[in-house]
Amino acid sequence: MSQRLILFSRYPEPGRSKTRLIPALGPEGAADLQRQLTEWTVFTAHCWQARSPQTEVLIATSGGTSEAWQQWLGAVEVQPQAEGDLGDRLHQAFQDSWQVGCDRTVIIGSDCPQIEPHHLDEAFAALQQADVVIGPASDGGYWLIGLSQPQPQLFQNIDWGSDRVLVQTLEAAQVADLQVAQLESLSDLDRPEDLNLWQPQPQLSVIITTLNEAANLPQTLASIGDAPVETLVVDGGSQDATVAIAQAWGAKVIHSPAGRGRQFNQGAAAAHGNILLFLHGDTRLPPRFWEHVLQTLQPPQVVAGAFQLQIDSPDWRLRWIERGVRWRSHWLQQPYGDQALFLSRDRWRAIGGFSTGPLLEDYRFVRQLRRQGTIAIASAAVMTSARRWQRRGVLQTTLLNQLILLAHHCGVSDQQLARWYR
The missing domain is CATH 3.90.550.10 (Spore Coat Polysaccharide Biosynthesis Protein SpsA; Chain A)
Structure with a gap:
């Protein structure tokens, strides 16, 4: 069985990264936080991959060239995100993964510093029985979503960026009669009040x-x-x-x-x-x-x-x-x-x-x-x-x-x- 872990992340450019944190950190500070969070998440993913060598790790990128990403993060596999809103990009990532033969695909972002390797173990294990696995976020969204096959209806008519994302996604899964497994709730780092979640971690x-x-x-x-x-x-x-x-x-x-x-x-x-x-x-x-x-x-x-x-x-x-x-x-x-x-x-x-x-x-x-x-x-x-x-x-x-x-x-x-x- 083939499986893939995809990390969604944005290249750390001042003024375009972590924009909701710019009032608190300034453009350069927000971009630097984006860099730190991405490095930590990539490191966590590769530590986990060492225990699951059959899993491919892919970074779905927004901004920056492939050469810039690889110069920054080393020998990583990168692929630009699709066009459209977040739902379009998530759906296309799952679709691409399915087309290359992946039976289970999990997507995470770089905004959740609380992700640990055991969370990824739990997500892929849940997909052995469930159609969908979701990691709820405390702000009403989710920090992880995984599918055993593409489900485009989960990404349509969703108010992205709002506190309704998780509820609307679960409602769409219920309408489609999909079995959903939920992981523990974690917190994303998106707003100034979330900054106490992050302490730079040695890797x-x-x-x-x-x-x-x-x-x-x-x-x-x-x-x-x-x-x-x-x-x-x-x-x-x-x-x-x-x-x-x-x-x-x-x-x-x-x-x-x-x-x-x-x-x-x-x-x-x-x-x-x-x-x-x-x-x-x-x-x-x-x-x-x-x-x-x-x-x-x-x-x-x-x-x-x-x-x-x-x-x-x-x-x-x-x-x-x-x-x-x-x-x-x-x-x-x-x-x-x-x-x-x-x-x-x-x-x-x-x-x-x-x-x-x-x-x-x-x-x-x-x-x-x-x-x-x-x-x-x-x-x-x-x-x-x-x-x-x-x-x-x-x-x-x-x-x-x-x-x-x-x-x-x-x-x-x-x-x-x-x-x-x-």
């Missing part, structure tokens, strides 16, 4: 790089669980079951040439969160990791953060490695990539992302960040695989890492360093 995207990580990836993804985050797995050409595992767990999979810096950059470019967490495929996050991320980034002088490090082995020598990492991270502000670096999307973009050479992408990245402010360390720890130390030996691995850094500062090429490392 976290977890970007995982993989290359033949079938043995470790299930534990990594399990540590994310059903956290309120977007999960992207950027695979560098795995020959094992890595991609299938990522898809089974509901992660968005991106294919990339191998190279951790290149993979991280490609994932960040496709992410929708305004906070990015970069995670190795063999590293597990701590419980409620997202709270640690937000708390760590809160001080104004902090430009990025990382977790403490635990190594998944009882070998007592690795406890000394952990202590060294703790000292290096706290006192030198120099965490490495296996500590799950995190920062704002704007900060990642401002420093040009990760280097794409064969080695030291995290070391260079952190050195750039240190020039801009504090790199803080969270109170919790990630758990990373011990395979590097087990493969070469604890002492040999530690010495090799330090020699690589020394050679780098002496001007040895990345290609030569990579040959030594491997």
Whole structure:
């Protein structure tokens, strides 16, 4: 069964967006609120889509070009809304969805900051039995409507923009003898008195790089669980079951040439969160990791953060490695990539992302960040695989890492360093 979620939204243009809020916020402020609400709704939709990968997410746009929308929101599927009033546009969206074979279609707007992924679960589940599902809005309209097939009568003779929209729609459904399921009532943000509904929400995207990580990836993804985050797995050409595992767990999979810096950059470019967490495929996050991320980034002088490090082995020598990492991270502000670096999307973009050479992408990245402010360390720890130390030996691995850094500062090429490392 094919299903589609459609988000109706307007491009944030001063003077044309959220016009009823212009008296309170001004044209630019109203447009900025439109931008924030759209970003939050798109992020919520993609978090939900990760749990329902069989569902297509489409943005039905008003204003702005397709290129402008994709430059703003990244790799999203957009389609201009039809001409006419809101009823005409809604009906045409359902009709188009039906014609391409979607058995269930749900439409939401970008005006309801209270929408959560579980509301979308409930809407599509309701359409297994009902003809129509509606999410009533407190202002007399609705924040969601879903159909199992087009019902043009639901969008005719409706006083759009009034407090009669919900009542008139339900009356039309009754006349057509349609079975209607109703979700909980939520509030749209349309009027100045609604502004207390919105507090800008942080949006976290977890970007995982993989290359033949079938043995470790299930534990990594399990540590994310059903956290309120977007999960992207950027695979560098795995020959094992890595991609299938990522898809089974509901992660968005991106294919990339191998190279951790290149993979991280490609994932960040496709992410929708305004906070990015970069995670190795063999590293597990701590419980409620997202709270640690937000708390760590809160001080104004902090430009990025990382977790403490635990190594998944009882070998007592690795406890000394952990202590060294703790000292290096706290006192030198120099965490490495296996500590799950995190920062704002704007900060990642401002420093040009990760280097794409064969080695030291995290070391260079952190050195750039240190020039801009504090790199803080969270109170919790990630758990990373011990395979590097087990493969070469604890002492040999530690010495090799330090020699690589020394050679780098002496001007040895990345290609030569990579040959030594491997």
